[in-house]
Amino acid sequence: MKVSIKVNGQLREVDVEPRWLLVHVLREKLGLTGTNVGCDTSQCGACTVLMNGMAVKSCTVLGVQADGADITTIEGLRTDGAYHPVQQAFWDHHGLQCGFCTPGMILTAVDLLTHHGDPNDETIRHGLEGNLCRCTGYENIVRAVRDAADKM
Amino acid sequence: MGVLGQSIKRREDPRLITGEAKFLDDIQLAGMAHAAILRSPYAHAKIKSINTDKAKAHPGVIGVFTGKDFMDVNPLPCAWQAGGVKNNANTPRCLEVDRVTHTGMGVAVVVAQDRYIAEDALALIDVEWEPLPVVTDAKKATEAGAPQLHENAPNNIECEWECGDAAATADALQGADVVVKQSIINQRLIPNAMEPRGCAAQYNPASDEYTVWMTSQAPHVMKLLMTAFVFGIAETKIRIISPQVGGGFGAKIYLYPEYVLVTALAKKLGRPIKWNETRRENYIATTHGRDHITDIEIGAKKDGTITGLRVKTYANMGGILSTIAPGIPTTLYGRLLSGPYKIPHIYCHVTNVYTNTAMVDAYRGAGRPEATYVLERAMDWVAEELGMDPADVRRKNFIPSNEFPYAPADNILAGLKYDSGDYDKTLDKALQMLNYAEFREEQQAARKKGKYLGVGFSTYIELCGVAPSAWIGLPGQGWGAGLWESANIRMHLTGKVVVTTGSQSHGQGHETTMAQVVADELGISVDDVIVQHSDTNGTPFGYGSYGSRSGAVGAVAVLRAAQRIKEKAKRLAAHMLEANVQDLIYEDGKVFVKGAPATAKTIQEIALQSAVGYSLPEGMEPFLDETSYYDPPNCTYPFGAHICVVEVDGNTGKTKILRYIACDDVGNVINPMIVDGQVHGGIAQGVAQALYEHGVYDENGTLLSGSMMDYAVPTAAMLPSYETARTVTPSPVNPLGVKGAGETGAIASTPAVVNAVMDALKPFGVKHIDMPLTPEKVWKAMQSNNGGM
Numbered sequence: 001m002k003v004s005i006k007v008n009g010q011l012r013e014v015d016v017e018p019r020w021l022l023v024h025v026l027r028e029k030l031g032l033t034g035t036n037v038g039c040d041t042s043q044c045g046a047c048t049v050l051m052n053g054m055a056v057k058s059c060t061v062l063g064v065q066a067d068g069a070d071i072t073t074i075e076g077l078r079t080d081g082a083y084h085p086v087q088q089a090f091w092d093h094h095g096l097q098c099g100f101c102t103p104g105m106i107l108t109a110v111d112l113l114t115h116h117g118d119p120n121d122e123t124i125r126h127g128l129e130g131n132l133c134r135c136t137g138y139e140n141i142v143r144a145v146r147d148a149a150d151k152m
Numbered sequence: 153m154g155v156l157g158q159s160i161k162r163r164e165d166p167r168l169i170t171g172e173a174k175f176l177d178d179i180q181l182a183g184m185a186h187a188a189i190l191r192s193p194y195a196h197a198k199i200k201s202i203n204t205d206k207a208k209a210h211p212g213v214i215g216v217f218t219g220k221d222f223m224d225v226n227p228l229p230c231a232w233q234a235g236g237v238k239n240n241a242n243t244p245r246c247l248e249v250d251r252v253t254h255t256g257m258g259v260a261v262v263v264a265q266d267r268y269i270a271e272d273a274l275a276l277i278d279v280e281w282e283p284l285p286v287v288t289d290a291k292k293a294t295e296a297g298a299p300q301l302h303e304n305a306p307n308n309i310e311c312e313w314e315c316g317d318a319a320a321t322a323d324a325l326q327g328a329d330v331v332v333k334q335s336i337i338n339q340r341l342i343p344n345a346m347e348p349r350g351c352a353a354q355y356n357p358a359s360d361e362y363t364v365w366m367t368s369q370a371p372h373v374m375k376l377l378m379t380a381f382v383f384g385i386a387e388t389k390i391r392i393i394s395p396q397v398g399g400g401f402g403a404k405i406y407l408y409p410e411y412v413l414v415t416a417l418a419k420k421l422g423r424p425i426k427w428n429e430t431r432r433e434n435y436i437a438t439t440h441g442r443d444h445i446t447d448i449e450i451g452a453k454k455d456g457t458i459t460g461l462r463v464k465t466y467a468n469m470g471g472i473l474s475t476i477a478p479g480i481p482t483t484l485y486g487r488l489l490s491g492p493y494k495i496p497h498i499y500c501h502v503t504n505v506y507t508n509t510a511m512v513d514a515y516r517g518a519g520r521p522e523a524t525y526v527l528e529r530a531m532d533w534v535a536e537e538l539g540m541d542p543a544d545v546r547r548k549n550f551i552p553s554n555e556f557p558y559a560p561a562d563n564i565l566a567g568l569k570y571d572s573g574d575y576d577k578t579l580d581k582a583l584q585m586l587n588y589a590e591f592r593e594e595q596q597a598a599r600k601k602g603k604y605l606g607v608g609f610s611t612y613i614e615l616c617g618v619a620p621s622a623w624i625g626l627p628g629q630g631w632g633a634g635l636w637e638s639a640n641i642r643m644h645l646t647g648k649v650v651v652t653t654g655s656q657s658h659g660q661g662h663e664t665t666m667a668q669v670v671a672d673e674l675g676i677s678v679d680d681v682i683v684q685h686s687d688t689n690g691t692p693f694g695y696g697s698y699g700s701r702s703g704a705v706g707a708v709a710v711l712r713a714a715q716r717i718k719e720k721a722k723r724l725a726a727h728m729l730e731a732n733v734q735d736l737i738y739e740d741g742k743v744f745v746k747g748a749p750a751t752a753k754t755i756q757e758i759a760l761q762s763a764v765g766y767s768l769p770e771g772m773e774p775f776l777d778e779t780s781y782y783d784p785p786n787c788t789y790p791f792g793a794h795i796c797v798v799e800v801d802g803n804t805g806k807t808k809i810l811r812y813i814a815c816d817d818v819g820n821v822i823n824p825m826i827v828d829g830q831v832h833g834g835i836a837q838g839v840a841q842a843l844y845e846h847g848v849y850d851e852n853g854t855l856l857s858g859s860m861m862d863y864a865v866p867t868a869a870m871l872p873s874y875e876t877a878r879t880v881t882p883s884p885v886n887p888l889g890v891k892g893a894g895e896t897g898a899i900a901s902t903p904a905v906v907n908a909v910m911d912a913l914k915p916f917g918v919k920h921i922d923m924p925l926t927p928e929k930v931w932k933a934m935q936s937n938n939g940g941m
Contacts, residue, residue: 019268028266033178034171036398038346039431043860046346074171087169091161094829098659099168100346100398106169125868132860134346134399135659137836137897138868140829 003067007032008076016063023047023058025066026073034074034103038132045131048104049073055111057104057130074103077110086110086148095144097135105131109145113152121146156672159825162664163678164657173396176350176367181424184352185214187414188270189427190260190277191437192252195471195508195853196299198282199250202260206276212269215421216277218260219249225416228407229381231373232479234313234504235630240305242506244472246382246413253301253471254508255853256436258409263417263425286853290468290505291445301471301506310469310504313482316489317562321499324460328451332533337922338522340443340468340847342857343515344865345658347398348429349438351411353418361389364415368394369404369656370696375688376633377407377475378415390415392688397658401837402514403439404658405698406475410437435858440847441515443468444481444522450530456538456545460497463489463526467504467512474513476631478504483566483629484519484615484699490560491527492575492613492791493549498564508853514698516837516898524612528903529920532609532910536919542907543583546611550575557884568623570613570789571891574817577879579611582793582815585875591797599915604800605810606912610904613791616892617704617885619784636783637701638692639709641670641717643776645763647756649674649681651713654694655706656685660830660894662702665822666710669888673714674755675741692779700790700892703822708886709782716778721758727769728753728761788883788891792816794835794900796908805931807843807909809872814900816876819883819891827893832874834897840866841898842905846924864924 004013007030014029026032026049035058038046047058050072077084086109089095096102105128112119112127119127124145125138133141167173204216225246233239247258260277264270285299292298293308301308325331352365368374371392379387397404410427417425429438445466451459467481486500517524531549535542551558553576557569586607595605618624621634638654651670655662663683671678685691697706718738725743726733735746744752758776761767765774797811814831821827844864848856857863864870882889902923909925910918918933 017268027178032171033174036175036347037177038348038398039860041431041859041861043865044346044431074169078170083169090169091165094162094825096165096168097661097829097833098346098397098399099165099173100175102168103171121873122869125871128868130867132346132865132867134344134401134837134865135833136829137832137834137874138871139832139874142868142873 001064003064005066006070008072014063018064020063021059022061022063022066025063026058032073032075036100036103038100043132045108046101046104048107048131050107050111055108074106077106084110085151086113089144089148093140093144093147095136095141101131101133105133105141109148112145113149117149119149155668155678157821159823160664160668160678162661163667164661164663175347175396175398176352176365177428179352179365179395179426181352181354184424184426185263185265185421186267186270187261187263187417187425187427188267188274189258189410190274192255192257192259194252194281194283195255195286196284197252198284199248199259200280200282203278204260207262207273210273210276212265213273214263214265216260216262216273219245219247222246222416225412226382226384228409228412229377230473230475230478231377231632232476233630234311234478234482235628237311237313239311239478240302240309242302242305242472244409246409246416254510255855256510258413261413263421286508286851288507288509288849288853290443290466290507293505293507294466294503301508305506308506310473310506311478312503314501315486315564316499317497318499320562321460321462321497324497325449325451325462328459329454330537331449331451332530332537333449334533334920335447336529336920338442338444338446338525339923341441341515341841341845342435342847342863343401343403343438343441345399345401345403348431348434349404349408350428351414352424352426353415354424355419357422361391362415362418363391363393365393365395366411367397367404368392369397369400369658369698371656371686371688372654372693373696374407374411378412382412394656394686400658401516402441402518402698405696406439406513432859435863436510436855439474439511439513441512442522443512446526448526448530450534452534452538454538456534456540456548458493458495458534458549461489461495463500465502467502468507468509469504470509470511471506472511474511477511477513479630480514480519485523487565488520488523488615489527490564491524492551492573492611494551496561498562509849516834517895518699520614520895521838521899521902524610524899525903528610528612528907532907542609543579543588546609547576547579566628568786571786571883571885572881573789573791574879574881575611575791578791578815578817579793581877581879582795582813585813585877586795602802604802604912606798606800606908606910608796608904608906608908608911610794610900610907612900613789614892614896614899616700616788616790617784618699618701618787619705621783634783635695636781637705637709638694638779638781639713640692640779641713643717643759645760647676647680647759649676651681651683651710652691653683653685653706653710654692654696655702656696658697660697660702661826665826666707668822669707669710670714673711674718675739676755700894703890704788704886704892705782705784707822707890708784708888709780711888712780712782713778716780717776720776720778721755723769724758724762724772725753784885786885788819788885790816790818790891790893790896792896792900794904796904798908798912800909800912800930805927805934807925807930809839811875812872813875814897815879816896817879817881818893818896820880820889822890828876830893831876831897834895835874835901836866836871838898838901839871839905841902842923842925844870844924
């Protein structure tokens with residue numbers, strides 16, 4: 001069936017099978033491979049995107065459910081070529097190593113910071129609980145999010 | 153200049169924070185089909201028959217195959233069999249034919265237009281199984297009456313291996329004032345790199361060549377194993393490309409059955425094939441780590457001096473051997489059992505055992521965390537037995553800083569010596585950060601109020617950059633090849649530098665650190681250097697990245713290639729300046745006659761002259777292009793002191809880490825920010841072993857912790873913040889003076905956390921609890937040992 005999804009500011013019409021996950025539509029049909037798949041039980045959060053401004057795991061949303069939605073993926077986070085403050089902070093604070101969890105982690109952090117303007121470390125750690133990182137031990141991710149909060 | 157030792161930001165990050173990096177699953181090729189693998193639901197079974205007719209008829213299916221379709225493809229090799237002993241090796245085929253020995257082994261494959269269709273068709277394959285009895289415990293597998301997994305391995309023993317001096321150690325224990333005995337389990341862990349494994353392959357019938365994209369930490373080794381051992385074709389016929397790799401932690405070192413299968417399918421079906429692992433497959437079909445059952449006896453004098461250590465370990469190999477499995481619990485474990493201590497006699501006996509579980513191989517630290525856990529728990533038991541302070545017992549037994557190079561007793565390190573160390577210094581610094589005396593007072597006061605605080609120490613050594621090749625290789629420790637590393641540097645006409653290397657970053661930031669080495673040595677901007685790895689066509693042969701070898705071996709190869717560039721540049725500059733090369737100085741990217749800096753030629757001018765080749769000294773070839781194949785004379789031996797402070801909830805048994813202090817000495821540091829990041833990540837994995845993670849099989853060999861819902865990969869809220877510090881004791885082994893930092897955190901942290909919890913539980917008289925220290929286990933221990941309260 002046909003769905004129309006606004007992805008990174010552009011309206012896209014896609015013919016999807018009812019069982020396709022949103023992450024499949026983004027990656028395979030729209031070529032937006034920045035959104036990664038790290039698990040099959042909605043634990044890891046690597047596939048997190050913003051749906052109508054809220055962080056969702058795109059493996060738990062069907063493509064058809066995204067009909068009419070406004071989706072932001074990691075590819076759409078820059079404005080006029082400038083990094084979003086959270087992207088910049090992840091770079092500045094070495095908040096990534098292998099980088100596989102990073103797109104989802106950054107988008108979750110963006111969502112977190114829209115709800116908490118000045119989060120403490122505990123709030124950040126709880127806010128990121130739905131996103132797993134195996135490389136950083138989270139230390140520099142927490143520092144990056146705090147720094148981004150200061151700059152936003 | 154001076155870029156070495158600076159925390160410059162990573163040059164690989166822009167593509168990773170924007171989603172532009174290309175991981176394996178992002179690869180799309182024209183006409184690509186997708187594979188899905190039917191895996192055994194049984195841990196031990198005979199395959200009586202497989203019917204694929206219905207699957208073949210399913211719309212969108214391109215082909216369905218079983219192991220019988222690949223009888224011309226050899227089984228995978230085991231490239232590291234334990235050195236000096238007989239190994240009863242058994243290795244997997246790309247698809248199993250007659251029998252499976254763990255759940256998750258592949259027995260059939262569907263190739264279809266897309267992965268959804270391939271998965272649908274898997275459900276249409278009928279396999280007639282004959283289930284066989286199952287054993288999952290490594291010690292029980294060696295006992296009489298246990299199910300037998302392989303004909304060539306009586307009592308399921310893959311090999312028996314020993315090091316040290318059995319008789320001298322027995323005497324030492326006999327003569328000790330106290331001997332502590334304890335059995336411990338170092339539980340099975342599941343690596344869980346965030347990117348699962350995957351493989352894509354394309355076959356070119358015109359050239360009879362394959363291009364294989366693979367999530368690999370060691371693409372050149374994969375090429376070697378696939379061509380020379382599995383397919384029996386010329387090494388030039390396979391090109392491996394390891395794209396952006398999303399973490400490995402050891403589990404992406406190996407050649408796996410799926411990689412062979414997908415490569416073979418690409419030829420069979422004449423189109424590109426991709427297989428990307430699901431997370432559930434990752435749990436059952438990717439290697440696990442640790443899984444030791446160990447009996448420890450440690451002897452000491454009344455003053456705390458250790459007199460002897462005897463260790464007997466059953467190491468679980470899983471149902472079949474992964475690529476380097478037998479070497480991990482032997483060379484990388486037994487030979488490390490002296491740790492930072494001067495132990496007069498050591499004996500270690502290891503039995504590698506087959507069980508009906510997933511393959512076990514190197515996982516972050518690989519043998520060294522298990523050895524450190526043995527020693528660091530044992531030091532605490534000795535302290536407890538003698539009523540001494542655990543920090544004092546450690547200090548009493550440290551190898552003094554003036555005794556390096558140091559050969560551990562009874563030749564357990566097989567001829568090698570620790571390079572350098574100053575163990576008191578890291579412990580002093582860590583204790584200072586803790587404010588130890590104050591903590592003990594606080595602990596006493598807290599206990600009176602029914603609050604259980606504990607402190608745990610872990611003073612460790614590591615062994616990084618395993619070398620030289622003649623030591624680790626077939627003449628010595630049984631590794632099936634060499635362990636040198638390569639780098640090539642080319643300086644182009646405009647003075648821009650391309651470095652290619654056999655190292656393979658999978659998150660470590662080699663594109664940054666190796667560029668720092670080159671920029672520093674040549675006196676040029678780091679922005680003028682790019683580092684390329686990943687593609688076996690276009691990089692010199694190398695062994696890849698694991699065992700913290702890419703600093704101590706890989707970056708040194710880079711340095712040596714840069715030094716050769718410099719030497720050639722100086723010889724050309726001598727020609728350009730009409731001077732003697734002995735009179736020239738190379739400084740800040742310029743070459744000049746000593747005392748006459750105004751005459752300087754820049755390295756960029758020299759590169760241009762070299763590249764155009766208009767006027768070269770007699771016999772000199774054009775272009776600045778130098779290669780190094782660096783084989784170190786020894787391993788390197790980082791060390792440090794980690795201290796963990798916990799509070800255990802007396803009502804629930806839940807452990808909260810209040811402070812985590814890590815003072816490491818990894819030798820000279822190329823990029824402190826990156827080293828800190830490595831330490832953080834290592835600590836996280838070690839803490840998670842101590843408190844959360846456990847790969848659990850039921851009696852049928854089904855993995856109960858078989859998904860991220862059931863296996864506790866820790867979240868940000870489950871881990872503490874880390875306080876890190878460093879001392880710097882350069883390694884004399886290599887000219888960079890670096891030691892390696894990839895695994896220290898994972899090696900040191902596990903016993904630090906466990907020792908802290910045991911210290912907190914001291915009022916309850918608890919001697920040991922096996923990991924993970926879940927609230928349930930801790931609470932039960934508190935209930936059953938209530939004597940102290």
